[in-house]
Amino acid sequence: MILLALLIVLDQLVGIVMHKLYFSSTSGSEYETTYAFTKADADLIVTGSSKARRNYNTPLIADSLKLSCYNAGHDGQSLLFSYAMTKMLLSHHQPKIIVVELFPEELYYKEVHYDRLNILLPYYSDYNEIREVANWRGARNEDTTSIFYKLFPFNIEKIKLLSQSYRYNSMWLDLIKGLFKKQKTESGYLPLQKTISEIDKQKYIEEFELTKNRERERHIDPNKVKSLIGIIESCKQKNVKIVVVMSPVLKKYSDDPVYHLIDSIAMSYNIPFFDFTGDNRFNNLEYFADNHLNQIGSTYFSTIFANKLKSFLALNP
Template identity: 30%
Template sequence: MILDKLIFTLRKSNFWFFITKLCLFFLLVFILDFSIGNTLRYFYFKQESGLQYQATYAIEKTKEDLLIFGSSRACNHYMPTIFEEKLGLSSYNVGRYGSPVLYHLAVLKGVLKRYTPKIIILDLNLQEFEKIDDSYDVLSSLLPYYKTHPEMRSIILMRGKYERLKLLSNIYPFNSELLTIAIGNTEINKRRHDDVKGFIALRDNWKFPIKNYSFPQNYALDSKKINAYKTFINACKKQKIKLLIVCSPYLSKNRFKDSSIEIGKQIAKKENISFLDYSNYIPLINPNLYHDNPHLNVEGARMFSNLVADEVLKDR
């Protein structure tokens, strides 16, 4: 009776009737968003294998002495088992496909909050500091950690001006991840072994002639990425972590100089950090060691990991 009267009064005023209904609608959306978002969160962190699990492991669970940071080239080029054998230090590859230096810095912040590794290897790509909008989209893989990792927030918020607003939603951090989370929680996924301590092996050989590796020469530089690189170095120095920056090899006929690598070298030199540039390393230019132009196969990765491990040994 009272409800009917209230509805009747509200109906008489178009505006208040609209506002009431709108509030009820938003309440409904909020309830759905809260319950679905938190369910997704639960299952996201319950995964025990796959890329998302690797990210969670890197940020929240690593306790290894040696960590390897970088993009797909880090994942495919550095075998932690070889570093363990040669250096006698527990190792893990925290690289992630397609990730820029901003991502590595965020992961490093997550790691340093918990413990201090002894050695860190950062793999740098050609064009690492190029200004590309996509680099910020890729940071979406960090969205699930926004709530629980305040140290990573400033980097996550670089995705866009309205990111803070979007993150009011509980579902948004898991946008487009429903299927991956579902598969990540199945038994089939647990039986898959894509990685060995974060290293992902590429098994086939490059079957085509070696070409000139083409990449733009004069590209715009992203100061945020350069700053992230500097911050990465400084954070390691501050914690007295031995940092080694490496540009791993490319399969290419041409010898090249890349602005990002040159800047990377200059900054490293200034900060007194070792920089190993294998981008033009002739002994490794062999199609049998590559999966494609920028990626070594498992044989190449073995050789390269030995090479880098020897360099670390020399430096100790």
């Protein structure tokens, strides 16, 4: 009993300290997430994974469209995060347009995409908007076969979230580092500098094929489909324009069934779907750092994308 009482007190205390540290950070990933969730007020917001963050030169797009732009892409995240992000964003701000960046294989189930949703947990008690997505961590579909799921056939994430410390799991080091590091981007855009070689490209593709073949995670994730539809419907409700985009990749995989699903969802909601994955203009290694564009590539891509978006906005004012 004493141990339990002490544990609760200590857990609360640690939770308070971590909360303070987290929400008072003025740089780094935590700050940028909080900014995107609660303060972003640009006309155009880009959401998505590292592909969004690295490929969309938002200052250039802003200049071209004469709109303020913010890149809310987050490294390692997926459509699940974009859904939480959109819900948070629309709760405090009505942008003119939201760009949803997708990877061609985005709708496949990936365990790691749920693991990485831990970045939502610090917002769990204060923001209702992210709770649905955060709770998916404990109700991910793949887990139904695991012995742990069968031992605890309820949403174990909700139990873990009773702990205040757990909400900051795997963050304390980053928070301490954030006190000393001043990595901050005004526009959210963070370009990559290196350039991929032909050998690295082949290695990357071979490795991708190998992992694809040994992955057991090759089924469509209903939560991701729900997220895509959720983003579209939330934007429609708030009268916010939305475009779904696939920026260039090293190798096109458009024969994949999930690609066609994305296409059909966009079509059924009458949403523009700009696919650059097979665009020959990007058939040049100078534009790639890895499967992401580098600074040269992202600048080139953003110019093309901004023009395309400008035409779209001219036709759909």
